[in-house]
Amino acid sequence: xxxxxxxxxxxxxxxxxxxxxxxxxxxxxxxxxxxxxxxxxxxxxxxxxxxxxxxxxxxxxxxxxxxxxxxxxxxxxxxxxxxxxxxxxxxxxxxxxxxxxxxxxxxxxxxxxxxxxxxxxxxxxxxxxxxxxxxxxxxxxxxxxxxxxxxxxxxxxxxxxxxxxxxxxxxxxxxx
Numbered sequence: 480x481x482x483x484x485x486x487x488x489x490x491x492x493x494x495x496x497x498x499x500x501x502x503x504x505x506x507x508x509x510x511x512x513x514x515x516x517x518x519x520x521x522x523x524x525x526x527x528x529x530x531x532x533x534x535x536x537x538x539x540x541x542x543x544x545x546x547x548x549x550x551x552x553x554x555x556x557x558x559x560x561x562x563x564x565x566x567x568x569x570x571x572x573x574x575x576x577x578x579x580x581x582x583x584x585x586x587x588x589x590x591x592x593x594x595x596x597x598x599x600x601x602x603x604x605x606x607x608x609x610x611x612x613x614x615x616x617x618x619x620x621x622x623x624x625x626x627x628x629x630x631x632x633x634x635x636x637x638x639x640x641x642x643x644x645x646x647x648x649x650x651x652x653x654x655x
Contacts, residue, residue, distance in 0.1 A: 525560055527620055527631045528553040528587055532611035540607065545593030548611055550618050557584040564623030570616050575604045 528551030534544045550567060554560050562577040567590055575590060580602065582588055588602055592610050595603035604610065611618070615634025622628050 524555045525562070525565075525582065525620070525622075525628055526553055526555060527551070527618055527629045530611070530618060530631055530633070532616060532633060533613040534609070538609065540609075542593040542595075545606065545609065546591040546595060546603070548592040548609055550590045550611075551587050552582070552590060552620060553587040554582045554584055559583045562588075565628075566621045568619050568621070569610050570612070573606075573610045577602070 530550045531548055534547040536544065536547075538544060552562070552567070560582050562580045562582055565577045566574050567577075568574040580588065580597075580599075583599075586599075588600055591601060591603045592606050593603060594605050594607075595601065597603060612634070615632075617630055617632040619630045620628045
C-alpha cells in the first residue's frame, strides 16, 4: 500500500469521524430550551392539522352544529408537549387558551367550538357562536411565549398569509 493511499484513507476516516461527532452534538445544543421554548423538545413539533371551518348542514347555533366546527392540533414529534398557555385564534381575535393539556407524541387533539367535556383527544371552547368564517379566515397557533407556531388560512386570506410559513400552503383540506 502506498503512503499516498494510506494518508488519503486516514484523512477520510478523520473526516467521517468528525462529521459523526458534529451530527451527534447538534440535538444537544437545540435542546437547551432557549431556541424552542420551555415546552418544546428537539424531536417534537406541534402543527395545525385538518380544519372543519364550515359546520356540515344548516348553521342553527345548536351545540351539535357548533361542535361540528373544529381545528386539529397535532404533535408530530415523539415526545409529549405541554400546551398549557398556548392559544388558538382566528383573524377576528377570538382566542381559545389551552389549560393544562399534555399532548402526547404523534397525537392529535380536536378543538371544538361549542360546549363539552374536555378529554385528551377533544377540547371545547364553550362558545355559543361560531368562530371560523366559512369563506375566509386564518387559524393561528401560538405557544405560551406568544410566538406563532403555525397558521392555516382559507379563502381570500390564503394568498395573503403564505408569508407566515404555513407548512401546507396550497394543500388545505376541509372535511365534509
